[in-house]
Amino acid sequence: MAKAKKLPSPCIDVCKFRREGHCIGCSMTKAQKKMFKSLKKPQHQHAFVEMLAHQQSDMGKYSHWTQAYLKKCAKKGVTPPVGP
Template sequence: MPKLPSPCIGVCKFRRGDHCIGCSMTREQKALSKLAKKGKARRAFVTLVMAQQAVMGGYRHWDAAYAKRCAKKGVEPPEPVKAA
């Protein structure tokens, strides 16, 4: 079974309080994402990033870009996280 891709969508511009404007990850989170290689760990990490995006707001473009990456790999992305 193919693994879930990284939440990075290839923008990599750190502005919003040291968060990437493409995926919301910090540089430290990007480094950690490379360590989450197993299925459950990767899915949990992507869900964490999605929750972060929901709280921060302004990352609606990410959903479509990430869904496209997942489709290329033949995997289902995690369910979207709703802001509280």
């Protein structure tokens, strides 16, 4: 059986922490970035990305992230847990 491809990090390589410690590119804090790296199970990674999408929605001004993350997932050949 083929191994499932790993979900890429929600980071979109902006990494500027300005909004009360949240990155202006992906909305993650430094602690959240570290946490995502520690998640090994695909269902945990997917749940994290879904939580992050809700966080971005609550904070506002992250509409650019979805397209960037979908492109990153497509490049890696992975089905993303979020859609446009």
